[in-house]
Amino acid sequence: MKAVDLFAGGGGFSTGAKAAGVEIVWAGNHSPLAVQYHANNHPEAIHVCQDLHQADWTSLPSHDVMLASPCCQGHTPARGKDRPYHDKQRNTAWAVVSCAEYHQEYLVVVENVVDFIKWQLYPAWLQAMNALGYAVAPHVIDAADHGVPQNRERLFLICTRSKNPLRLSLPKRPHIGIGTVIEWGKHRWSPVEKPNRSQATLKRIAAGRARFGKRFVAPYYGSGSGTTGRSIDRPIGTITTLDRWAIIDGEHMRMLQPPEVIGAMGFPADYHLPPTRREAIHLLGNAVCPPVVTDLINEIKLAA
Known part of the structure; x- marks a missing residue:
């Protein structure tokens, strides 16, 4: 099987598909940074950096499968008030x-x-795909059910040129705690009690200690597990494009680091990322979790 990857981003779709035996022959994205690092990790593919609304689809190499992650920011409730x-x-x-x-x-x-x-x-988008001969089967999948130490629910639309939608019965793997990817003896830690530390942060940490003991994770910003923290023995909450999750170890704390985010997303440990923390976390937070894609493609092969 050969595939193209639209809106390739951090390369999670491509990485997961390759693990399922799919050859990635073309990848496109509007971001030069995303294209650069997708090319670093998938040098065998042709890479195009452009707005895909303007893509010349006649130039794509022969392929059987399209993988696509259109921009999600306009759909997620996390966007806040709708903007033009x-x-x-x-x-x-x-x-x-x-x-x-x-x-x-x-x-x-x-x-x-x-x-x-x-x-x-x-509905109009779905009707257009139907008009092209595709039966569309929506699947809501939590990455934690596929061996990723992160609760990350995403929609996967399986579109096949078949009479009926392809409804899959995916395997559910045991959940893995985020503690398995935390590098406890590495990186720079700071004291929990230090001048100018937010009272809201201290209150959150105190609540986490009461519930989980000396080691746990908690969002440093935002909501979710914000008032209670989260056990390191369960998957972490959704990784976003912003530096959000803090690790507490006794009297010290720090933010989740890129090598740990790689593990929390299910990428290979040697995956190439930008050297700057902000860019690395942005690419990872936008990515698809590779193990989910691998399980999905393998199940599609069995069902086809």
Whole structure:
């Protein structure tokens, strides 16, 4: 099987598909940084850096499968109040339709946040895929069910040129705690009690200690497990593009570091990332968890 990866980003879709025996022959994204590091990790593929609304689909090499992760920021509730630029982000999903119209791939797998199906134009998008001969089966998948130490629910639309939608019965693997990827003896720690530490942070840490003991994780910003923290024996909450999760170890704390985020996303430990922390976490937080894709592709092969 040969695949193209639209909105390739951090390369999780490609990495997971390769582990399932799929050859990645082309990858495209509008971000020079994303394309650079996708090319570093997947040098065998042709890489294009451009707005995929303007892509020349005739130039793509022969392939059987389209993998696509259209921009999710316009769909997620985390975006806050809806803004005009969210329309542009949501409309990236139409590139999937235009590519499928030309190439008529047998299999198209689209990943996005679960609220993608609440998009006002989702019925029209679905109708367009149906008009091209695709039966579409939505699957909501939590990465934690596939051996990733992170609770990360995402929507995967399995689009096949078949009479009926392909509904999969995916394996569910045992959950893995985030503590398995934390590098306890590495990186720079700071005292929990230090001048100017936020009272909200101290209150959160005190609550976490009462519940979990000396070692646990907690969001440093935002909501979620914000008032209680989270046990290191269970998957962490969703990794985002921002530096959000803190690790508490006794009287010291620090933020989750890129090598740990690699593990929390299910990427190989030797995966190439930008040297700057902010860029590395941004790419990882935008990525698809590779083990989910591997299980998905393997199950599709069995069902086909």
